[in-house]
Amino acid sequence: MNDTMNDTMNDTVNEGATTGTHGHFAGAVLMPGMPQLLAADPAPVWAELTAESKHVGTLLRDAGAETLVVLSTQWFTVLGHQVQLDPRLRGVRVDENWYDFDYGTMPYDLRTDVELAEQWAKEIERTGLEARRTHYEHFPIDTGMIVATGLLDPADTLPVVQVSCNLYAGVEAISTLGRAVMDAASAVGRRVAVVAVSGLSSGLIQQWITPGEDHVESARNEEWDRRVLGLLAEGRFGEVMELREQYAREAQADSQLRALAFLEGTGQVNRPADVRAYGPLWGTGGAVVHWAP
Amino acid sequence: MSRAFPVISVRAMSSVFKVPVGDRTWQRRTGGSPGHPTPAADEPVRDCRGPGIVAGILAPHPPQLLYAENPSQNEPTSEGGWEVLRWAYEDLRRRIREMEPDVIVLHAPHWITMVGHHVNCVPNPKGFSVEPIFPHLLRYRYDFRTDVELAEAIADQASDDGLVTRKMRNEGVRVDYATITALHLLSPDWDIPVVSLSANNNPYFYSTSSLDQMEILGESARKAIEGLGRRAIVAGSNSLSHLHWERELGLPEDMTYEHAYNHHQYRWDMRLLDLIRAGRTRELREMIPEHIRQTESETKAGSLSWMLSALGWPEDVGEVLTYGTVIGTGNAVCLWDMRGRQ
Numbered sequence A: 001m002n003d004t005m006n007d008t009m010n011d012t013v014n015e016g017a018t019t020g021t022h023g024h025f026a027g028a029v030l031m032p033g034m035p036q037l038l039a040a041d042p043a044p045v046w047a048e049l050t051a052e053s054k055h056v057g058t059l060l061r062d063a064g065a066e067t068l069v070v071l072s073t074q075w076f077t078v079l080g081h082q083v084q085l086d087p088r089l090r091g092v093r094v095d096e097n098w099y100d101f102d103y104g105t106m107p108y109d110l111r112t113d114v115e116l117a118e119q120w121a122k123e124i125e126r127t128g129l130e131a132r133r134t135h136y137e138h139f140p141i142d143t144g145m146i147v148a149t150g151l152l153d154p155a156d157t158l159p160v161v162q163v164s165c166n167l168y169a170g171v172e173a174i175s176t177l178g179r180a181v182m183d184a185a186s187a188v189g190r191r192v193a194v195v196a197v198s199g200l201s202s203g204l205i206q207q208w209i210t211p212g213e214d215h216v217e218s219a220r221n222e223e224w225d226r227r228v229l230g231l232l233a234e235g236r237f238g239e240v241m242e243l244r245e246q247y248a249r250e251a252q253a254d255s256q257l258r259a260l261a262f263l264e265g266t267g268q269v270n271r272p273a274d275v276r277a278y279g280p281l282w283g284t285g286g287a288v289v290h291w292a293p
Numbered sequence B: 001m002s003r004a005f006p007v008i009s010v011r012a013m014s015s016v017f018k019v020p021v022g023d024r025t026w027q028r029r030t031g032g033s034p035g036h037p038t039p040a041a042d043e044p045v046r047d048c049r050g051p052g053i054v055a056g057i058l059a060p061h062p063p064q065l066l067y068a069e070n071p072s073q074n075e076p077t078s079e080g081g082w083e084v085l086r087w088a089y090e091d092l093r094r095r096i097r098e099m100e101p102d103v104i105v106l107h108a109p110h111w112i113t114m115v116g117h118h119v120n121c122v123p124n125p126k127g128f129s130v131e132p133i134f135p136h137l138l139r140y141r142y143d144f145r146t147d148v149e150l151a152e153a154i155a156d157q158a159s160d161d162g163l164v165t166r167k168m169r170n171e172g173v174r175v176d177y178a179t180i181t182a183l184h185l186l187s188p189d190w191d192i193p194v195v196s197l198s199a200n201n202n203p204y205f206y207s208t209s210s211l212d213q214m215e216i217l218g219e220s221a222r223k224a225i226e227g228l229g230r231r232a233i234v235a236g237s238n239s240l241s242h243l244h245w246e247r248e249l250g251l252p253e254d255m256t257y258e259h260a261y262n263h264h265q266y267r268w269d270m271r272l273l274d275l276i277r278a279g280r281t282r283e284l285r286e287m288i289p290e291h292i293r294q295t296e297s298e299t300k301a302g303s304l305s306w307m308l309s310a311l312g313w314p315e316d317v318g319e320v321l322t323y324g325t326v327i328g329t330g331n332a333v334c335l336w337d338m339r340g341r342q
């Protein structure tokens, strides 16, 4: 981070600071990681999801975000919790399913906030969970991560920290990761925007469709998605978490919607959210939901 | 300890249709492929050196096995480990040589495709693959040859059989570690051409493969292989019981940590392997879904079902070359030698 940025951020932090980690929180977002959001010729609803993602990125930066903290369900792992420590992640990801589409080839160039990532790994370990420090050249970066960071911060002004989504981890562990990153932000004096990259219902359409043919795969899935989004908008976060398992069973929610537990762990989202967009992404449900600081 | 992996099945597609096992009337319909020897449908399709599928293999792909081999293509180095599993692969490689295959057709679960079944049609896949979960064990420089004609024929046949498919021709798609590990262990010189198939499943949506579709894909592969007159080995790359240690303790190749996850997992793996050894394939077919339910077996990705379907679920054949655990998961190297069989 450069000095100018730090000065600006310290001002913002002081303005926003109240107690605990609150002053280190610049907002949170739940957003999809499907690459259709990058399509050159999108369906209208894809374009809306894209525009709202970009808009939320502006809100996060305006709220003084210094670093994007990202958990993407597409970075799924099975051992411990991997924390990315490579200071510069550069390359071109060609998605193994969407390679024939313009949005399937994704150049990326990400800077890691290494100080925060190191501290996060320590905080994770302090809770008794395993943090696996990941720093390997050519390490595969997932599509969701590239989509989200590209839309939230198109000019690449913010560094990122990222953690993997362990397929076996329960909501308690995922929530702990969210708490740990706020403790880490507090320890190193960083104001962070917390990003959960996850879809909602996941009824993928098992056909090659045109953008105009996209629709949420079943009425029941859409009903579930809208019910959950309605509860989030009303600030009934706890109820969503109670319904989570049933939602996962009945609408095959992306990674059982455990990504929400990550946001819950920050202690900052148990209040009304701004549901900015919702729509189908190849049959799955995707929404852009913002929690202001 | 890991907890059970919750699995929610995806809805089976409605547009697929099945070809009865052993039905080769399609050959009469298509007339085979020009320029390739295709036996008439009412003649034996292969002798000891004839075309067709010469063997099926269950070829598990824990990256630890490749790491332990210390090949020059892999950056990390090890002190060995998992020797008994690796020795079985060594024996298997000798037998593969004797079979003189034209091609290895592999289905592996970590080229994950959300929509449909994809076939790698890149003539010379080349690149560097870092294993996302065990990057400290597998960072491998790969360079191999695809049997493009067969790859395309499998995709076309699967499409004709009602599956959603795609021919992958984009050189930028990184080859996954399961494909690399299994192929390296089967053919470390990479001198046998390859066809690599994707897995239509989705771990982050908690969906699993449709075993019905995998059986159809197996039949499609068989038809394409026979249609082009290839001598092929079909390999399905799956571990068996799939609960594993949640943490890596110390040196990865320290074998003092290596044992079955629990008695239940081990017993169910043995039940499955008993059927393979006895050649009771019909019963095995019935048992695979139950084994998945009981052990979270990686066969839920369908590679084993695909391979056995390609063989036509043959009775009275099947060998277990070895069984061993890798971070607690069950792994068996098995061979179905089809030479001389219809």
Ligand SMILES: [Fe+2]
Pocket: B061, B109, B110, B178, B239, B298
């Ligand atoms: Fe695997």
